[in-house]
Amino acid sequence: MSRVDDLGVLEEIFGRRGTGPLAGVVVADLSRVLAGPYATMLLADMGATVIKVESTTGDDARAWVPPHRDGESTFFLSVNRNKQSIALDFSDPAQLRVVERIIARADVLVENFKPGGLRRYGLDYDSVSAWRPDLVYASITGFGTAGGADLPGYDLLAQALSGMMSLTGSASGEPYRAGVALFDVITGLHAVSGILGAFHERQGSGTGQHVELNLLTSALSGLVNQSAAYVAGGSVPTRMGNEHPSLYPYEPFPTLDKNMVIAVGNNGQFARLCQCLGAPELAVDERFATVGARNANRVELRQLLIDGLSTRNAADWFERLKAAQVPCAPILGVDEGVHFAEGLGLEPVVMAGFGEREIPTVRHPVDFSRTPVDYTHAPPLLDGDRDRVLAWLERVEPEVRKAS
Structure with missing residues (x-):
């Protein structure tokens, strides 16, 4: 050097x-x-x-x-x-x-x-x-x-x-x-x-x-993907609130007491989510069985997910979904985020x-x-x-x- x-x-x-x-x-x-x-x-x-x-x-x-x-x-x-x-x-x-x-x-x-x-x-x-x-x-x-x-x-x-x-x-x-x-x-x-x-x-x-x-x-x-949507695909992205343009479900959802985030990135995760919600049939329903289908039918799917999530509070769902390896998270404040990281030993x-x-x-x-x-x-x-x-x-x- x-x-x-x-x-x-x-x-x-x-x-x-x-x-x-x-x-x-x-x-x-x-x-x-x-x-x-x-x-x-x-x-x-x-x-x-x-x-x-x-x-x-x-x-x-x-x-x-x-x-x-x-x-x-x-x-x-x-x-x-x-x-x-x-x-x-x-x-x-x-x-x-x-x-x-x-x-x-x-x-x-x-x-x-x-x-x-x-x-x-x-x-x-x-x-x-x-x-x-x-x-x-x-x-x-x-x-x-x-x-x-x-x-x-x-x-x-x-x-x-x-x-x-x-x-x-x-x-x-x-x-x-x-x-x-x-x-x-x-x-x-x-x-x-x-x-x-x-x-x-x-x-x-x-x-x-x-x-x-x-x-x-x-x-x-x-x-990244948003600028590429225009540069490579000619598509101009727009505001979608908390929704993702290419994945669904991938946003906060209400539970019995407060919102929590669910972030499903593939079909296997979606199937496990449906199993946890007591609705395994949704995973094989042609309206929701693939990423593309879930995106196309997100309005209908959202209501079905809300109905299932309404039976328990966010903390309970977090533990259940985490155990089933479904990506999810409660929405924390910065103070809670720091304490959560501490709890993980980070x-x-x-x-x-x-x-x-x-x-x-x-x-x-x-x-x-x-x-x-x-x-x-x-x-x-x-x-x-x-x-x-x-x-x-x-x-x-x-x-x-x-x-x-």
Whole structure:
């Protein structure tokens, strides 16, 4: 691996344990809000040393409250674990020089400035790659650098412009956004995969490259079967409420006390559902015996299923259907979802940091058998690691400096 920092120095100065698969990799994080910070947190969890370079007023997400924990935005806390923060004013030549020194030491740079926004500081890809050709430089925008360059990169805009909102909500109601910034998250995940792909290629070639992502392309990719319905099939999907365009039953159904989800993906599951409902004849009824037939006759089938489910409450049906290997689930709140995951032994909550600054966070989604994730650092206070970052820069002289 080329240009990977000394683990002993990183552990001594930043307290990284050096156990993750990216131990020794240094990331200059010039991103803000969600897509970029989510990507860099996942890299940090995997052992990378992430230097979060913030403006003197801090990442915008620090001010996004409520909710908060002891005055700190839980939005910010959700995507900034395991990072070191230094606040710098790019318009000040001396502070800009510190940014350049961080980049000179980094293996990866991640930024989500407006297209062209870093050019005036000489920190755009073309400028930086001239003196750091081995750097993996990842740029995240809302809508690319051509015709969409002037559009603000907000997830809600991507949900509207991609068609996502046209698919969300009841068939007769208004379009709705998803309850989470879905395409920011998807773009962050795509950024991680792109960075790792470019980093792997650099191991052989010794040369970095520009990894570019935007919310709209990630959104259209993330719409998978819905975007493919139009692109490959010429069919424009529409809102169907909680129903699925290709599967039935695959939605919430009322029971004796409240709704629960049933998600039947094949004929065998449907037969087991019918057996549990005491109506095995439905599974061989020509109106419902195949996926296509169930889709064509979903209105009639829905009422028959509701009649059967009305005899027991949701909790009882969940246990019975689960035992019969029929995919189903109660509809839980976020708090209940966390507790349900705990009950499965998934340990969804981990403490990041130690001592007085220890923050409960949601665990990294990947487990590594040999190079485990660690949660050494709580999300940083603004400029809270300035002394450590500067000490690291003095301790390890960069191999490459920007040409003056």
